[in-house]
Amino acid sequence: MTILVHKNMLQILPYSKIVLKKIKAFGLEKKFKKQMALFSQDSRHPSLHTELLLPKEYGIYSFRVDQKYRALFIFSKEKNAVEILNITSHYQ
Numbered sequence: 001m002t003i004l005v006h007k008n009m010l011q012i013l014p015y016s017k018i019v020l021k022k023i024k025a026f027g028l029e030k031k032f033k034k035q036m037a038l039f040s041q042d043s044r045h046p047s048l049h050t051e052l053l054l055p056k057e058y059g060i061y062s063f064r065v066d067q068k069y070r071a072l073f074i075f076s077k078e079k080n081a082v083e084i085l086n087i088t089s090h091y092q
Contacts, residue, residue: 011081012040019071022087031066032087039063043082060085 015023023032038045048063053072062070065087072085 011079012036013079013081013083015084019084019087026069026087028065028069028087032071035063035065035071062088064090
């Protein structure tokens with residue numbers, strides 16, 4: 001599945017408490033905000049390094065927050081929205 005996110009087309013669902021907690025705990029507030037701005041303009045922006053994770057059937061994607069952390073997300077056609085699921089270490 002290829003996705004392209006535009007502000008006028010997709011909604012970004014509110015972040016869960018877990019996601020907000022991890023953003024703060026990892027000190028990613030500014031970096032995450034910057035990457036989300038890029039993501040809302042173009043989910044395939046080169047600096048995001050967006051990728052579909054394995055197994056592909058689950059439809060879970062990730063984009064780079066910085067060299068160490070990635071944001072996991074799903075695309076919901078039914079809701080016409082993107083939900084950020086988690087912030088994880090890129091090396092997990």
